[in-house]
């Protein structure tokens with residue numbers, strides 16, 4: 453499932469994060485990829501242990517925790533502290549797949565990357581190019597969202613970032629290990645949950661809504677790995 457979640461961050465949060473990032477020290481983005489990624493990746497990132505990055509990452513995680521859509525779609529077990537990247541002057545990231553297992557920084561825990569997220573921190577008018585292109589079984593999707601909006605996609609998909617030919621593209625990105633490993637099962641649960649929410653808003657907690665809610669939780673109980 454490819455899902456656009458609008459306004460994960462408010463305009464004020466985006467402005468304040470951008471101000472902090474403008475003054476940060478960026479390094480070569482190849483520090484956080486394996487050998488295949490390193491051949492096609494050309495951008496800049498905040499270092500994984502950068503104090504500014506960790507602090508801004510906490511703001512992003514707090515915003516995700518307030519997003520029912522993110523929870524419903526990702527069913528997060530754990531999320532890696534968000535990283536920040538920047539593309540300008542033709543920088544790009546060629547077609548690649550994200551590494552399947554990552555170490556949680558500062559912990560002995562590993563994380564299986566089930567869901568990848570990109571949170572846009574620039575508006576589309578601020579730069580040319582820089583589309584996130586995700587290839588899945590339904591075809592190729594180009595994504596370029598307003599600042600504060602997030603795109604979530606399965607980590608199993610091939611994807612790339614097109615060259616940024618004008619201006620600068622700044623984003624946060626991160627991975628989530630889901631309670632439900634399989635993208636198709638997550639999609640079924642998401643659609644069921646969204647329809648239950650709409651039904652509840654329309655007719656309240658009727659017996660049928662309670663029945664469907666029970667069905668949702670029993671499916672999640674079947675499929676969740678904790």
Ligand code: NI
Nearest residue numbers: 548549550611
């Ligand atoms: Ni990637």
